[in-house]
Amino acid sequence: xxxxxxxxxxxxxxxxxxxxxxxxxxxxxxxxxxxxxxxxxxxxxxxxxxxxxxxxxxxxxxxxxxxxxxxxxxxxxxxxxxxxxxxxxxxxxxxxxxxxxxxxxxxxxxxxxxxxxxxxxxxxxxxxxxxxxxxxxxxxxxxxxxxxxxxxxxxxxxxxxxxxxxxxxxxxxxxxxxxxxxxxxxxxxxxxxxxxxxxxxxxxx
Numbered sequence: 136x137x138x139x140x141x142x143x144x145x146x147x148x149x150x151x152x153x154x155x156x157x158x159x160x161x162x163x164x165x166x167x168x169x170x171x172x173x174x175x176x177x178x179x180x181x182x183x184x185x186x187x188x189x190x191x192x193x194x195x196x197x198x199x200x201x202x203x204x205x206x207x208x209x210x211x212x213x214x215x216x217x218x219x220x221x222x223x224x225x226x227x228x229x230x231x232x233x234x235x236x237x238x239x240x241x242x243x244x245x246x247x248x249x250x251x252x253x254x255x256x257x258x259x260x261x262x263x264x265x266x267x268x269x270x271x272x273x274x275x276x277x278x279x280x281x282x283x284x285x286x287x288x289x290x291x292x293x294x295x296x297x298x299x300x301x302x303x304x305x306x307x308x309x310x311x312x313x314x315x316x317x318x319x320x321x322x323x324x325x326x327x328x329x330x331x332x333x334x335x336x337x338x339x340x
Contacts, residue, residue: 138190145172146185153189161198195225195264202255203248212236220264225256227285229270229277239271245273246305262338278311283316288337289322304326309335 139156139211143149150166157164170186196218207229214231225335229237238245249268256264267274288299301312312335313324323338 138188140169140186140188142170142184142186144184146187149185149187150189153187155293157189158193159191163191163194165192185325195207195220195260198256199225199227200251202252203227206248206251210236214270218229224265224267226267227252227268229268231270234270237270242277244274245270246307255261277308281308281311282315284313286319286339289316289319292339294336295322296339300327301335301337303334306329306333309333312337 137157139153141156143152146168150161154164155162165186167190168185169188170183172185184221189237200216200218203214203216212231214229214232214234216228217228219226229311236244237249241287245268249266252268253264253266257264269275286300288301292299292318304312307327313326316322316324317338321340323340325336325338326333328334
């Protein structure tokens with residue numbers, strides 16, 4: 136059970152009873168006052184106790200990790216998790232053996248998991264929280280590979296004058312290409328096509 140309803144002479148008393156039953160601290164719950172306490176006439180007739188509903192609110196980190204644990208367990212993977220929230224981005228590092236299965240071809244499986252975790256974390260959430268899922272330092276290595284590729288192709292475009300269209304990439308990888316060539320003189324980049332087949336075009340100015 137992730138919630139309970141309790142009554143008490145005061146709201147604080149009712150909340151205390153609820154926290155004791157749920158065995159959590161006040162920082163991890165949402166409190167809804169169902170009935171305000173009332174002393175009634177002369178403090179005797181019509182007296183009402185306070186009644187509250189106290190609901191456990193899982194943190195984004197807990198939601199993400201619990202989801203990943205369940206899914207990875209079903210495909211025979213055991214892992215540990217490191218999470219941080221920086222600038223409205225939830226960073227999750229998955230640590231374990233055989234993580235190549237989680238990465239997949241060119242990170243496609245990792246991207247799919249990242250998308251699913253984002254859905255879980257942002258369900259019923261007012262402020263959108265970006266999710267960045269990584270393992271075996273794949274994102275950093277992929278970024279370095281894409282930056283090298285971008286510079287190599289930009290050189291080729293400037294030399295031949297012919298534009299080059301890259302393979303379909305997700306928004307994160309396209310941003311890396313655009314950013315890498317942003318200050319490159321004589322080169323323009325733009326994205327074209329529809330998701331999930333949107334590509335980066337590198338052309339001479």
